[in-house]
Amino acid sequence: MHTSTPQSCATVRTFAQRLSSTRRGARLARLLAVERLTAWDMSPAVIERAEHVVAELASNAALHGRVQGRDFLLTLTLDDAAGPLRIAVSDTRGEYRPAIPPERGPDHESGRGLLLVDTLADRWGTEPRPPSGKTVWAEIDQHGERLEAVSGQ
Numbered sequence: 001m002h003t004s005t006p007q008s009c010a011t012v013r014t015f016a017q018r019l020s021s022t023r024r025g026a027r028l029a030r031l032l033a034v035e036r037l038t039a040w041d042m043s044p045a046v047i048e049r050a051e052h053v054v055a056e057l058a059s060n061a062a063l064h065g066r067v068q069g070r071d072f073l074l075t076l077t078l079d080d081a082a083g084p085l086r087i088a089v090s091d092t093r094g095e096y097r098p099a100i101p102p103e104r105g106p107d108h109e110s111g112r113g114l115l116l117v118d119t120l121a122d123r124w125g126t127e128p129r130p131p132s133g134k135t136v137w138a139e140i141d142q143h144g145e146r147l148e149a150v151s152g153q
Contacts, residue, residue, distance in 0.1 A: 010081035018071040029058035056113040057089040065091025084139040092133040
């Protein structure tokens, strides 16, 4: 008699959407990400962190990575086998690489977005996207609870 060992079937879930490189497109990216992560039954703490990360990366793509007539791409990838949630935003301006700016004074109205990404994501970085673009990605561990960074708890 031959018996087989049950094997868990790990699923990799992916969501990808092209969006206009506008403020409206950035807002839609955030809303779509929250909807998708809720449908994937992610924890509220991960969804909250991801919402802020998507908002910042999509806003940067629409503001700094914009090329007239070209969209940006939002991709969410989740490996159910305890892999991290990967958020990737690709735009067509490969010459502009994001970096955390030097210390900003209280009067500066912008320039803190990547500080938020750095605080909320477990890892983040950039990679080229040939022929002329870039992808900025961030990973959030499914079981890493860093909600205090968002809500101040």
